[in-house]
Amino acid sequence: MNIWKIFINEVVLEKIVSSIEKVEEYIQAGESFVVEQTPLVVNEIIMWGIAKNVFFVFVWLFVTFLLYSVFNKHEKKCFETKTNDFPFKEFLYIFKYLSLFFLILVFRSIFKLCFVWFAPRLYIISEISKLINGNQ
Helix, strand or coil, X not given: CHHHHHHHHHHHHHHHHHHHHHHHHXXXXXXXXXXXXXXXHHHHHHHHHHHHHHHHHHHHHHHHHHHHHHHXXXXXXXXXXXXXXXXXXXXXXXXXXXXXXXXXXXXXXXXXXHHHHHCHHHHHHHHHHHHHHCCC
């Protein structure tokens, strides 16, 4: 009976040692993967932040220009005729104030772009904290 216990203990011990060795190999492989990929991930986060904010600057500028041009085109027509034939004269001012709102969004996107451009480490930290906290 003691021989079986010793044999079983040795087999279990060998299995434990081989499992620990495999875990160490996986940890070392994971560590080297993280070391190799971290600069690429950081670069991609910064480039995505720049691209996203440049895209939104152009989108908000386009929308602002579109709304403001509609306002100017119809405002001149309404005030040149001096009549109320344009039924939505009051709505023209909505276009004007909407264009101001989108202009504010342009400046917001420019500010975020400057944040990514001039403080990339702080931007990386904020993006990682958003990922950890689940705030997207």
